[in-house]
Amino acid sequence: MTQSVLWQRICAQGLGTVAVMGMTKNTGKTVALNHLLRCAAQEGVAVGLTSIGRDGEEHDQVFSFPKPAVRVWPGMLVATARDTLARAKVPTHTVAHTGIGSPMGEIDLVQVLDEGDMEVAGASRSSDLLQLIAQLQQRGCALVLLDGALGRSHHASPAIADGIVLATGATLGGAMGDVLRKTRERLALLGIASAPPALVERCRAVFVHGGVGLWDAHGGELFLGQIPTLTAAGTLLHYAERGVQTIAVSGAVGRTLWQAVQTLAARVDGLTLVVADGTRLFIDVLDLAALRRLGAQLLAYRAIGIVGVTLNPVAPLGTSFDAHAFLAEARIQLAPYEVSDVALTDTLLPE
Secondary structure: OOOOOOHHHHHHHHEEEEEEEEOOOOOOOOHHHHHHHHHHHHHHOOOOEEOOOEEOOOOOOOOOOOOOOOEEOOEEEEEEEEEHOOOOOOOEEEEEEEOOOOOOOEEEEEEOOOOOOEEOOOOOOHHHHHHHHHHHOOOOEEEEEEEEOEEEOOOHHOOOOOOOEEEEEEEHHHOOHHHHHHHHHHHHOOOOOOOOHHHHHHOOOOOOOOOOOOOHHEEEEEEEEEEOOHHHHHHHHHHOOOOOOEEEEEEEEEEHHHHHHHHHHHHOOEEEEOOOHHEOOOOOOOHHHHHHHOEEEEOOOOOOOEEEEEEOOOOOOOOOOHHHHHHHHHHOOOOOOOOOOOHHOOOOOOO
């Protein structure tokens, strides 16, 4: 077993699909991904890899900074767009054509034949991503790693991934305390607790079929319909005088819907809002605190399993931190989450 606590947690929890997502660019997401790929190779774990978007290109597409390449290992299966294979710096064997398209061509399943670097570009739609995961697992992958893209977090949804690794770092800007505060706030939204079993069962139809559901204090159904979440604020307010106690919404929760929820929370004691998971929230931590002060609670239909947080103390622009000091402070500020700097860990791993 490697000395990587992050890898050990993934193994101990028996996770089959893990998404690696960055809070922004240059937070060390690819470094964290490479760390897990290296651990899998050393432990002889059959691993599959795909991406939501594109990763492994030589330069950042926004700032043109040099980027670490995605490092792959012999035997690994990769689901990637056909155009990326022409630029791969490692030989591969095509296992299957998936029939799933992308802006960079059809996505193929390939087996890596040697250690080396490659660019990975996968599916952008959740339904296609689930198909790729299934195909990788059907071909023997015990663990599928999903590489995230800037501004896209749906791959971290528990409907897709069993767990996530969140990469954060100095590039967020400000002093060390500012970076850790921003990270803590993101974790507060991603890590909302799961609804109890009885409430999950009551709301099931909303999350299976989509839409919005409203119930009174006795569990009586007031409204259940497949309406768009983004335009559901009026429906919620229509039931303000009908004793609504529980709200379930399957889609994204933006500002307009959130304001309607807060209006109801101010009128109803103990209001409960159930969302699909923390990736559907487009609010900030101050909004969450305001809702809780009104005596309401926010719960997830499925809670996100946050496996750990990785740190990058280096910022291409701005202030960088001492790696050891950053790690020590982050373990205090981000408790109880497991925090690691995989670049430090990698110095302890055998070649």
